[in-house]
Amino acid sequence: MTVAATLLESLSFITPVARGQRVLVVEDDPDILELLRFNLQQEGYAVTTAADGASALEKARRLPPDLVVLDLALPGIPGLEVCRKLRQDPVLQRVPVIMVTAKVDEADRVVGLELGADDYVTKPFSVRELMARVRAVLRRSRSAEAVDRAPEVYERGRLRVDFDRYEVFVEGKKVELSRKEFELLRFFVQNPNRVWDRLQILDLVWGEDTHVEPRTVDVHVRRLRKQIEVDDAHPRLIVTVRGVGYKFDERALDPKQ
Numbered sequence: 089m090t091v092a093a094t095l096l097e098s099l100s101f102i103t104p105v106a107r108g109q110r111v112l113v114v115e116d117d118p119d120i121l122e123l124l125r126f127n128l129q130q131e132g133y134a135v136t137t138a139a140d141g142a143s144a145l146e147k148a149r150r151l152p153p154d155l156v157v158l159d160l161a162l163p164g165i166p167g168l169e170v171c172r173k174l175r176q177d178p179v180l181q182r183v184p185v186i187m188v189t190a191k192v193d194e195a196d197r198v199v200g201l202e203l204g205a206d207d208y209v210t211k212p213f214s215v216r217e218l219m220a221r222v223r224a225v226l227r228r229s230r231s232a233e234a235v236d237r238a239p240e241v242y243e244r245g246r247l248r249v250d251f252d253r254y255e256v257f258v259e260g261k262k263v264e265l266s267r268k269e270f271e272l273l274r275f276f277v278q279n280p281n282r283v284w285d286r287l288q289i290l291d292l293v294w295g296e297d298t299h300v301e302p303r304t305v306d307v308h309v310r311r312l313r314k315q316i317e318v319d320d321a322h323p324r325l326i327v328t329v330r331g332v333g334y335k336f337d338e339r340a341l342d343p344k345q
Contacts, residue, residue, distance in 0.1 A: 109226060110134045112153040114144040114170065115188070116162055124157065127215045128222070141165025145173055148180055151288055155226055157218075160189040160200070168203060175204040179282070184225045188213075242277045245341030247316060247325075249277055256316070263315045268293070272308050273316070276326060276336035285333035309334060 111133045115121040121137055128135045136153065138144035141162045148156065156174065160167035167187065174180045184206040200208055206225050209218060242249040248257040254270055256263050265273065275293050284292075286302035294300060313320040324340040 109154040110136065110151065111155045111157060111222065112136045112138065112144065112148055113157045114138045114141070114162065114167070115157075115159045116140060117159075120159075123215065124218070127219065131219060131222075133222075139163075141167065141170045144170055148174065148183070149177070151291055152179055153183060154229070155222060156183060156185045157222070158185050158187050158205075160187055168199060171200065171203045171205055182229075184229045186218075186221055186225055188218075244338060245343060247277075247341055249273060258316055265312070265315060269308055269312050269315070272305075272312055276334075280336045280338045283329045283332050283335045289333065305334075 111128050113121060113124045113128065113135060115124065115137070116139050118139070121139065125135045125137055136147050136151065138147050139162075141164050144156075144158070144162075145165070158167050158170060162170065165173075167189070171185055171187070174183060174185065181204075185204065186207045186209060187200045187205045188209045188211065189200075190211040206228070207221050209221060240251045242251070246259045250256075251274060254267075256265055256270065256273065272289070272293050275289070286305045289305050290300065290302060294304070309326055310320075313323050313326055317323045317325055325337060327335050327337050329335055
């Protein structure tokens, strides 16, 4: 039985589940790539695809996924090297990876796991098995994040953000934000000191399926600046990186700045 046929026979077992997590599928076989994309989307995942190692790394860096399903036999940069580069990237090093390969050699599996892969699937496999592994790896990842994550209150300098209560205080005074402004601020304080373009912010704050213009980000940034900047005409906290996007510069919250 071919790999495609084995995958197809499992289509009937997929049950849609609304999740919204991002999965990057890296596979050079177009039939398998499409089957995995379709079934992951049926389960509610937002899917990005890549057919080679170089584009996989570019897409992962542009929009960090929650999980990577990574074939090892890729043109150009091989899958093991892609995994190595992911683990060396400070932003992507904790993204879970499920390796997929036609090889059955134990040494290949050991090398993959030593490089930081979270699971290993050998072709041919059923979609139902892979979906179960995806759910399990993401569940473990979420549990680890829950243990390691920062407190539910962000406090630095004159800014305090209470994520549980949806409250923001600037210099001890409560400011009123709309829900989307709060979610935008949450995104910035949880991802500081890195430049994000408008499309990335739309995907990560508004959602990948949103149908709003990128300039919507500019409008909300202006409103947010009015609430949290010392001088919103000359912002130092949410700074514009010309030709790219925005960066939340935490140094502006330090007392000496």
